[in-house]
Amino acid sequence: MKLIVAIVRPEQANEVLEALFRAEVRGLTVSRVQGHGGELERVETYRGTTVKMELQDKVRFEIGVSNHFVEPTVRAIMSSARTGEVGDGKIFVLPVERVHRIRTGEVDEGAVTPLAEAD
Ligand SMILES: Nc1ncnc2c1ncn2[C@@H]1O[C@H](COP(=O)(O)OP(=O)(O)OP(=O)(O)O)[C@@H](O)[C@H]1O
Ligand SMILES: [Mg+2]
Numbered sequence: 001m002k003l004i005v006a007i008v009r010p011e012q013a014n015e016v017l018e019a020l021f022r023a024e025v026r027g028l029t030v031s032r033v034q035g036h037g038g039e040l041e042r043v044e045t046y047r048g049t050t051v052k053m054e055l056q057d058k059v060r061f062e063i064g065v066s067n068h069f070v071e072p073t074v075r076a077i078m079s080s081a082r083t084g085e086v087g088d089g090k091i092f093v094l095p096v097e098r099v100h101r102i103r104t105g106e107v108d109e110g111a112v113t114p115l116a117e118a119d
Contacts, residue, residue, distance in 0.1 A: 001096040001111055002070050007035055008081040008089040009095040013059040018082035020063070023072045026114035037087055057065040058089060064112050116119055 006060045010017055013030070020028065034055040065073055074091055082088050101111035 001064065001099060001108060003094045003096050004061070004065060004077070004079045005035065005092040006063075006089065007058045008061065008077070008082065009083070009087065010057050010059050012081045012083070014089075015080040016059075016061065016077055019032065019076040020073065023076035025063055025065070025069065025073050025076065027064060027112070030049075031060045031062075033058050033060045034082050037089075038062060040105065048096055054056045054086065064096060066109050066112050 006016070010032070017030075035058045036053055037052075038054055040051040041054050042049050061077070063073055070093060074093070077091055098110055099111040100106070104111075
């Protein structure tokens, strides 16, 4: 199992959601975050040029998946989040040691696999 963490532009977040839905990804968590992606803004001061680290609004997706879902999920995010401009974001794939579904007590694969009924 993996936890896919994707930081994307807020303007792309709905497209990412739709692409994930089409890829049959169901369980996910979304948060508004702020981040910095390396772009430095030059600021003129009376003592010369300095650089300022500006924080940008981003949206963070966290998606726990079984291994065979990793590539489809990454592809869905890549294609829906990309504009081609700097600042499109990043996708991190992290190992997951254990998952519990609280309601049923299911563990690991059983706990990350979506159930048919609505939650
Ligand atoms: N190494 C990192 N660790 C954690 N978060 C990061 C990292 N790099 C980028 N981010 C997050 O992703 C957001 C977007 O980053 P960004 O797309 O600018 O990355 P980049 O590597 O500079 O790529 P690009 O050259 O396309 O701008 C950042 O605002 C930050 O929230
Ligand atoms: Mg950047």
